[in-house]
Amino acid sequence: MSRLRFRISMSLDGFVAGPHQSVKNPLGVGGTRLHDWAFALATFRAQHGMTGGEVNESTAVVEESQANVGATIMGRNMFGGQPGPWSSANPWNGWWGEEPPYHHPVFVLTHHPREPLAMQGGTTFTFVTDGIESALSQARAAAGGKDVSLAGGASAAQQYFAAGLVDEMEINLAPVLLGEGERLFDGPSDDMHGLELVRTIATPKVVHLKFARQA
């Protein structure tokens, strides 16, 4: 069965985005500090058209997280653009330029209908207005037997986690404090929904905590 896999970077104080997220500052104030460990990697730089960078223990974690993924789900906030109905005069086609790095079907959770959007390199954005379970069904069907990646943001991740639909969760814990912003776990539930810590890999910049549902 195709698994729903979710990964997110979180600060020591539990934030997955800084405060005051905007089109100019999608990760919120200070939010890029959650991802410094990734920005430094050669594998990340290569995927974004840059050279150089490090190869370290995080490299294998990133490569593993990207392997065997046939479709992606993301929330409207992560896809970006102004909130509310989609503008046809000035369409927002995501953060990633003409050729997004997904190269497979991407399902965007939204309250506002929109026609599918085909980009270069095999990425298509399908806008789903009838809920998280519908998006998951569509993503599983599109994944062709591979897994589905839940890309975020925090709200989409919280909804799938709370519904018990996440099969694997990788938390990249950055050893920094943000002080404010958007928390991944904001109570009041203590339910891990069957996920258990199965692997930890640490570098001085990040601690990768992998949780999975035990068979």
Added chain:
Amino acid sequence: MSRLRFRISMSLDGFVAGPHQSVKNPLGVGGTRLHDWAFALATFRAQHGMTGGEVNESTAVVEESQANVGATIMGRNMFGGQPGPWSSANPWNGWWGEEPPYHHPVFVLTHHPREPLAMQGGTTFTFVTDGIESALSQARAAAGGKDVSLAGGASAAQQYFAAGLVDEMEINLAPVLLGEGERLFDGPSDDMHGLELVRTIATPKVVHLKFARQA
């Protein structure tokens, strides 16, 4: 120089105690789940008069945290008893019986004066009413060149951390959610006060994150 060292167990959602702490339930509802990893250890059991238990990667972490400590500081809430002035009719002498496991001077932060209390086995409780810096000075003087352990609870730890007085912080991250309770990092500051992640040791039950001030 004598270092101020602090260790605490924290849930994945950032709580260091559950809700509704009381004399009957000092860790709050669900709070013991933060310490399951420790309760299972042979070294913990031996210190509390029990036999059996595990020896694993956490054993060395606990032993390291207890080595070279000459004095301890704790908050009133951790020392326990009813809040407010000390009762002479029914004195509260801590949770630990006649011979507490410290075996050195312990300084208790409180707003209410009380005479020092000498217990068996070398533990003395001194009640400090003039603030965290005074308690630290007294503890350093009493430690005889060894380090000072900041035992908790959350409020005392927060105060020393926010004042930039902590030299070393070990967070024992339990891979569980509490959903509510007392957070260690409850914003709004993003200041790590010079502490950096210097070592991570993981087991399936706990991830030990050691932060230290770089020279």
